Amino acid sequence: MKWQHFILVLVFNSLAFSAHAVDLLNQTVDKALQAQCLDQSQTAVSIVSIPRGEQVYSYNPSTPLLPASTLKVVTTAASLNYLGPEFRFHTRIYHTGQRSGSTIKGDLVIKGGGDPKLSAENLWRIAEQLKDSGVDLVTGNLIYDISFFDGLDKAPAWEEVRSQRAYDAKLCALSLNFNTITVHALPTIPGQPLKVWLEPAPRYIQIINETRTTSRSKNTISAKRGITENGQTYIKIAGRLSNKSAEKIIRLNVLNPSRYAVESFRNILAEIGIQVAGQTLRTVTPSSAKLLYTHSSEPLSLILKELNTFSNNFIAEQIIKTMAAKQLGQPGSHAEGLQLVANFLRESGVHTRGLILADGSGLSRRNRFTAQAMTDLLAEIYPRFDIGPDFLASLRVMGANGVHSKRLANSPAKAKIRAKTGTLRKVSTLTGYVPSQTGDLYAYAFFLNNNRCGYRGADKIEDKIVNAIYQHGGRSMYSANRSLSPSRSMQ
Numbered sequence: 396m397k398w399q400h401f402i403l404v405l406v407f408n409s410l411a412f413s414a415h416a417v418d419l420l421n422q423t424v425d426k427a428l429q430a431q432c433l434d435q436s437q438t439a440v441s442i443v444s445i446p447r448g449e450q451v452y453s454y455n456p457s458t459p460l461l462p463a464s465t466l467k468v469v470t471t472a473a474s475l476n477y478l479g480p481e482f483r484f485h486t487r488i489y490h491t492g493q494r495s496g497s498t499i500k501g502d503l504v505i506k507g508g509g510d511p512k513l514s515a516e517n518l519w520r521i522a523e524q525l526k527d528s529g530v531d532l533v534t535g536n537l538i539y540d541i542s543f544f545d546g547l548d549k550a551p552a553w554e555e556v557r558s559q560r561a562y563d564a565k566l567c568a569l570s571l572n573f574n575t576i577t578v579h580a581l582p583t584i585p586g587q588p589l590k591v592w593l594e595p596a597p598r599y600i601q602i603i604n605e606t607r608t609t610s611r612s613k614n615t616i617s618a619k620r621g622i623t624e625n626g627q628t629y630i631k632i633a634g635r636l637s638n639k640s641a642e643k644i645i646r647l648n649v650l651n652p653s654r655y656a657v658e659s660f661r662n663i664l665a666e667i668g669i670q671v672a673g674q675t676l677r678t679v680t681p682s683s684a685k686l687l688y689t690h691s692s693e694p695l696s697l698i699l700k701e702l703n704t705f706s707n708n709f710i711a712e713q714i715i716k717t718m719a720a721k722q723l724g725q726p727g728s729h730a731e732g733l734q735l736v737a738n739f740l741r742e743s744g745v746h747t748r749g750l751i752l753a754d755g756s757g758l759s760r761r762n763r764f765t766a767q768a769m770t771d772l773l774a775e776i777y778p779r780f781d782i783g784p785d786f787l788a789s790l791r792v793m794g795a796n797g798v799h800s801k802r803l804a805n806s807p808a809k810a811k812i813r814a815k816t817g818t819l820r821k822v823s824t825l826t827g828y829v830p831s832q833t834g835d836l837y838a839y840a841f842f843l844n845n846n847r848c849g850y851r852g853a854d855k856i857e858d859k860i861v862n863a864i865y866q867h868g869g870r871s872m873y874s875a876n877r878s879l880s881p882s883r884s885m886q
Contacts (some may be wrong), residue, residue, distance in 0.1 A: 439453040443774055445523055447774075455763060459749035461819060462757055465815050466764060467706065467756060472782070473735065473736040487506045487682055489503075493535065502538050513570055518659060524666055538677070548565035548567060550753065565707075589604070591604050591606065595662070595663075597658040598662060605631060617838075619647075622651060700789050703791060725880070740772065743775045746757075773838035802859055823857065825841045831869050
């Protein structure tokens, strides 16, 4: 019975290797989590095997913590589930009255469909199409319809006091350039003001130039928007810049997104040779209006890639409202969109006890998620052939030659790690997928809340754990792991 003895030896060796691999993983992760800068009660780790969903390592997995921008992973999954990878946002152009040759004897209507990536270039394309179709004159008004969303321009959980920074842009069904405007400042001759301009440059925004070109000075250029007592919108650019400096660019969010978009559209129409005789008015598109043109966005799958690569808060919140509008009817609201996300998590078998969904981007500090819920979700989405590949593709490839990919560039697992990062003050999070050296796949979620590590210190701890999974994970770990597979029942 030598062959039976040989099999027993193989089994024993396999189990010994398995136990050794588990010990190495546990020891490495345990050591990483002993860092003094961590708050042990507000630190959580969950590592599960894919596709089985078996728990490989866990530390405070059920503790509700701040997910920061890793919450965008949840928004990504829910939007793919409800809207589908091929979904496109539509911006539609209508006209009322009658068309006679090159003249529209009525109003021109632009209706927003929540497109988070509508750009000035897109508006030029729309205007060109209208011009090519023979339109030269609109005798009526330029109407904008923003009824696709409700009237709230932010997530309800966000603070009332808002910044003017681009990441804090307002929301609107008709948005342009992420509802941000670009300020350009170029040095001229010492003693003279800088050359400043806006992109785009709607006529209702006044530029106040309080800058100075110098022969030698540090860059002190700043820009701030505001409204005068008589209601004039302005952007004030101030400060000094050396004549040897390159052009400086500052991006601000806009105060009134729909006005910004429609007035920019009016300017573009005029530049391309289409005159609109009437005023700019907001109303709902009349039922009798005739469709002239439809602009379609990129597929949702590509927009989600940009969402997670650049961690774009604006895209995430526009998607939340769009899900509500498409699934439950217009106007789309945050309350309805977040309820859809909650329903999706429950239907996916995710542990939802203690979870709080305050927005879709993770910007709110009222959000609460658990490491186990995150890996539950990753395990459930991965094998879904309808949306799993697009979900995986939306995550950044860490350490590769791409945008924001320097992190983990020296890792043995570089270019194999899919991840979404998250940062808030004293909060660092990371979630995604990583294979082992033997080719087995794992989902992970790390929440380091109330940490005193600093950004780089927290990254270093998370990177150690990712590398440990890659180096010490393996198929044989399953049999040696003593953790029970997490239940999929609702609690």
